[in-house]
Amino acid sequence: MFYREAGQFKSSYKEDQAVFPILQDRIGIAILLLVAFIGIPLFAGDYFVGAIMTPFLILALAAVGLNILTGYAGQISLGTGAFMAVGAFSAYKLATFSIALGGAEATLPLILTILLAGVVAALVGVMFGIPSLRIKGFYLAVATLAAQFFIEWLLVKVGWFTNYSPSGVITAPPLVVLGYEFHTPAEKYLFTLTFVVVMAMAAKNLVRSHIGRGWMAIRDMDIAAEIIGFRPLQTKLTAFAVSSFFCGVAGALWAFVHLGTVEPEAFGINRSFSILFMVIIGGMGSILGAFIGAAFITLLPIFLNNVPPMIGWNIGVDMVAHLEFMIFGVLIIFFLIVEPHGLARLWTIGKEKLRTWPFPY
Amino acid sequence: MGVHEIKPGDVLLAVEDISLSFGAVRAISDVSFDIRKGEVRAIIGPNGAGKTSMLNCINGFYHPQQGTITYKGQKRSAMKPYEAAAQGIARTFQNVALFKGMSTLDNIMTGRNLKMKSNLLTSMIWWGKAEKEELEHRRFVEDIIDFLEIEAIRKTPVGRLPYGLQKRVELGRALAAEPELLLLDEPMAGMNLEEKEDMCRFILDVNDEFGTTICLIEHDMGVVMDISDRVMVLDYGGKIGDGVPEEVRTNQNVIDAYLGGGH
Numbered sequence: 001m002f003y004r005e006a007g008q009f010k011s012s013y014k015e016d017q018a019v020f021p022i023l024q025d026r027i028g029i030a031i032l033l034l035v036a037f038i039g040i041p042l043f044a045g046d047y048f049v050g051a052i053m054t055p056f057l058i059l060a061l062a063a064v065g066l067n068i069l070t071g072y073a074g075q076i077s078l079g080t081g082a083f084m085a086v087g088a089f090s091a092y093k094l095a096t097f098s099i100a101l102g103g104a105e106a107t108l109p110l111i112l113t114i115l116l117a118g119v120v121a122a123l124v125g126v127m128f129g130i131p132s133l134r135i136k137g138f139y140l141a142v143a144t145l146a147a148q149f150f151i152e153w154l155l156v157k158v159g160w161f162t163n164y165s166p167s168g169v170i171t172a173p174p175l176v177v178l179g180y181e182f183h184t185p186a187e188k189y190l191f192t193l194t195f196v197v198v199m200a201m202a203a204k205n206l207v208r209s210h211i212g213r214g215w216m217a218i219r220d221m222d223i224a225a226e227i228i229g230f231r232p233l234q235t236k237l238t239a240f241a242v243s244s245f246f247c248g249v250a251g252a253l254w255a256f257v258h259l260g261t262v263e264p265e266a267f268g269i270n271r272s273f274s275i276l277f278m279v280i281i282g283g284m285g286s287i288l289g290a291f292i293g294a295a296f297i298t299l300l301p302i303f304l305n306n307v308p309p310m311i312g313w314n315i316g317v318d319m320v321a322h323l324e325f326m327i328f329g330v331l332i333i334f335f336l337i338v339e340p341h342g343l344a345r346l347w348t349i350g351k352e353k354l355r356t357w358p359f360p361y
Numbered sequence: 362m363g364v365h366e367i368k369p370g371d372v373l374l375a376v377e378d379i380s381l382s383f384g385a386v387r388a389i390s391d392v393s394f395d396i397r398k399g400e401v402r403a404i405i406g407p408n409g410a411g412k413t414s415m416l417n418c419i420n421g422f423y424h425p426q427q428g429t430i431t432y433k434g435q436k437r438s439a440m441k442p443y444e445a446a447a448q449g450i451a452r453t454f455q456n457v458a459l460f461k462g463m464s465t466l467d468n469i470m471t472g473r474n475l476k477m478k479s480n481l482l483t484s485m486i487w488w489g490k491a492e493k494e495e496l497e498h499r500r501f502v503e504d505i506i507d508f509l510e511i512e513a514i515r516k517t518p519v520g521r522l523p524y525g526l527q528k529r530v531e532l533g534r535a536l537a538a539e540p541e542l543l544l545l546d547e548p549m550a551g552m553n554l555e556e557k558e559d560m561c562r563f564i565l566d567v568n569d570e571f572g573t574t575i576c577l578i579e580h581d582m583g584v585v586m587d588i589s590d591r592v593m594v595l596d597y598g599g600k601i602g603d604g605v606p607e608e609v610r611t612n613q614n615v616i617d618a619y620l621g622g623g624h
Contacts, residue, residue: 013496013500017496017499202485203485205486206481206485209479209484209487210473210479210495211481211484213463213471213474214471217460217471219462220461220463221458221459221460223422223458224458224459224460226442226443227420227422227442228471228472229446229475229538231441238481
């Protein structure tokens with residue numbers, strides 16, 4: 001009823017091309033950002049901020065990355081975990097190098113370290129993206145699966161990556177930006193949030209630019225895309241690079257901000273799958289969908305753990321774990337068959353319906 | 362380079378003795394023809410005559426085993442389709458080849474991609490250069506949308522559009538590249554009379570207003586004879602007739618090929 005675009009006329013292409021052309025959307029996103037930046041750190045408990053919101057945001061960032069590759073450019077990847085691992089471990093190596101260079105003080109600013117880790121992940125992503133010119137679909141998925149196993153193996157096998165730590169676990173340096181140390185969960189959350197918001201905006205801008213249209217063109221019909229002038233290899237590799245950059249930054253944040261210590265197993269095949277599920281459930285080809293999917297997948301286990309006891313239904317922990325698998329399985333099949341564009345599409349359809357509600361059309 | 366200005370009436374593209382075969386199947390054998398700047402050139406022929414293969418050769422999708430293609434006075438070596446696109450050759454497809462997941466506007470915008478220069482970083486930042494560039498091209502694309510009278514469907518995903526409109530959007534996408542040579546592969550296939558008339562009008566207007574050279578494949582003889590300046594007839598990969606519509610209409614070989622007589 002209140003969600004109407006009637007009367008909101010656009011008098012320039014600039015207004016029409018805006019990310020949120022409808023006033024109500026702009027208000028909604030402003031409220032959401034206010035809550036995320038001010039409300040949650042002020043009023044939410046440490047557990048909620050540190051153990052739910054921060055990992056949610058980081059995984060959402062990885063999901064945005066995978067969505068660029070799979071949802072926009074149409075290249076299936078099962079190597080997300082590996083690219084996150086590359087990000088995490090190269091951030092670690094860069095940080096220790098810079099500490100070694102500057103004595104006790106890190107010479108490389110933290111933010112630059114994280115971004116450079118993303119760049120390293122991007123390069124690795126491009127390397128594993130090269131086969132995408134020749135192979136498609138399932139076969140490409142298998143090729144990226146090789147990346148997943150190879151990188152995980154390499155990080156465990158070669159001591160250099162962990163600075164010869166006997167347990168294979170790396171410990172991140174303290175989070176210091178311009179002399180200020182991010183210490184409490186709320187501070188770490190804000191650090192992550194800033195990163196994620198800026199990068200999600202960048203991703204949104206990218207997918208509505210000519211580069212994003214190139215990705216979608218390759219996804220929808222690669223031969224036609226080539227004939228109207230997109231270079232297939234270049235376009236696909238850009239998608240691999242950008243996607244891996246996002247995953248790499250997410251991995252670095254996961255290691256540095258969320259956990260503080262990390263081992264290669266944290267970025268195993270399960271991580272890759274869970275992020276792929278986020279993209280499928282949230283919505284392929286939608287930045288918003290990555291967030292919805294990440295929220296759904298991180299919140300569902302918490303919901304299952306907390307709600308049944310609340311209503312007096314005591315189910316065991318093992319039961320919850322089984323339920324989780326069953327619900328995810330059913331949902332993934334459901335979305336693949338009924339709504340390949342995921343929750344984000346349902347949200348769009350809902351909005352379209354709201355425009356005319358309560359009238360049928 | 363020696364690329365001189367090509368005036369209307371000069372040869373824009375010359376195909377000399379090209380042959381194309383897939384294994385033992387000869388799709389095109391020793392065909393020569395030319396396309397002059399500013400004309401509407403039609404290629405007709407029965408099914409399997411090699412018409413689409415010919416277009417595929419022209420825009421670099423197939424590489425003929427023999428013969429040469431000279432475009433704008435320059436002999437072309439084997440080139441990739443995107444290189445042909447960069448030189449000003451655009452095309453539409455027999456089976457609509459739109460990007461189904463994207464809106465009409467975005468589909469037509471993809472036609473502008475070769476003219477868009479902003480890189481990854483400026484596109485991510487958006488404000489400033491990338492936005493300015495995007496808006497410039499949007500303005501151009503809106504002109505095409507106006508020209509093709511598809512304003513109402515600009516934000517509709519093309520997968521939802523009826524066939525006739527999809528063909529129109531595809532023409533728009535090709536026009537967005539401001540091509541010098543526009544290849545149309547059966548632009549009127551599967552259309553009703555009214556849609557065909559619209560499409561004819563668009564083709565003639567494009568030819569007239571933008572001076573775009575057009576090479577089209579079409580099965581509707583009425584349309585072909587009406588709108589084209591010269592017609593080439595292919596049959597079993599060979600050329601059996603070439604000339605102005607009247608000549609072709611009375612050519613005995615062409616009549617035989619179409620009516621199956623005389624063999």
